[in-house]
Amino acid sequence: MYTPFNLSGHGAVVTGGNGGIGYGMARALLAAGAQVAVWGSNPDKTERAKATLATECGDAARVHAFVCDVGDEAQIESTFAASIAALGRVDSCFANAGVGGKGTMMMEMSLDEFRRVQRINVEGVFLTFRAAARHMAAHGQGGSLVATASTAAVEGAARASHYGASKGAVTAYVRALAVELARHQIRVNSILPGWIVTDMTERSVNNDKFAGAVLPRIPARRWGQIDDFGGIAVYLASGASGYTTGEQFIIDGGYTKF
Numbered sequence: 001m002y003t004p005f006n007l008s009g010h011g012a013v014v015t016g017g018n019g020g021i022g023y024g025m026a027r028a029l030l031a032a033g034a035q036v037a038v039w040g041s042n043p044d045k046t047e048r049a050k051a052t053l054a055t056e057c058g059d060a061a062r063v064h065a066f067v068c069d070v071g072d073e074a075q076i077e078s079t080f081a082a083s084i085a086a087l088g089r090v091d092s093c094f095a096n097a098g099v100g101g102k103g104t105m106m107m108e109m110s111l112d113e114f115r116r117v118q119r120i121n122v123e124g125v126f127l128t129f130r131a132a133a134r135h136m137a138a139h140g141q142g143g144s145l146v147a148t149a150s151t152a153a154v155e156g157a158a159r160a161s162h163y164g165a166s167k168g169a170v171t172a173y174v175r176a177l178a179v180e181l182a183r184h185q186i187r188v189n190s191i192l193p194g195w196i197v198t199d200m201t202e203r204s205v206n207n208d209k210f211a212g213a214v215l216p217r218i219p220a221r222r223w224g225q226i227d228d229f230g231g232i233a234v235y236l237a238s239g240a241s242g243y244t245t246g247e248q249f250i251i252d253g254g255y256t257k258f
Contacts, residue, residue, distance in 0.1 A: 004240035007034035011087030015039040016097030018049035020198035028230025030057040037064040037083040070097045070124035080131040092144040092237035093132035095125040100200045101160040114162045121166035142185025149190045178246030187245040194252025196224035220253030
């Protein structure tokens with residue numbers, strides 16, 4: 001029987017899975033039957049996410065949580081090893097953890113501020129994917145790597161140039177890895193969210209002036225929700241995407257098309 005979206009026995013890692021888009025992904029992966037390890041940098045938030053996900057899916061044994069700073073090489077290596085031990089095997093890895101800018105104009109931006117964003121958004125993806133790819137190549141069954149980028153990678157993000165640069169770098173990195181890792185049966189894709197309601201965007205989407213300017217430019221006429229990313233997460237983790245690699249999946253309610 002053809003059951004492409006059944007993730008029973010599948011092990012998934014979701015960085016930044018304790019909230020926002022990552023939480024929406026983790027929830028959908030669990031609903032499809034996967035075991036999931038969510039990573040977060042905030043211990044309390046990560047434990048709360050684990051408890052809530054366990055309640056939602058009704059099977060606490062399939063939910064694992066780890067505290068990790070994805071910009072720290074040693075923490076990535078130890079946390080990925082712990083995730084393998086918990087899951088048995090990692091079949092998909094979602095490098096979703098990220099930080100935003102602070103509305104700083106480029107001419108006033110410090111090097112430290114520029115590097116703060118690159119450390120998590122670029123180096124964090126590199127370190128996470130390197131650990132995952134080594135594991136997947138070693139077990140010989142292939143797998144799926146998915147990076148959360150942003151529509152800022154393809155648009156001009158004023159006062160967020162370092163954020164846009166980081167997400168543009170991620171999309172280029174994904175394309176390169178898709179070619180390099182195909183011999184190991186590892187697929188690599190990116191997701192580019194538009195304006196989604198999360199803690200990171202809370203100030204913007206709740207600002208009447210901002211909403212008045214942006215919402216009319218979104219053909220769907222609404223902000224995105226974290227559950228809008230559940231379907232793409234399950235698709236990219238599953239065998240249904242077995243011939244899909246190197247792609248950018250823009251999920252923005254049509255924002256970049258209008």
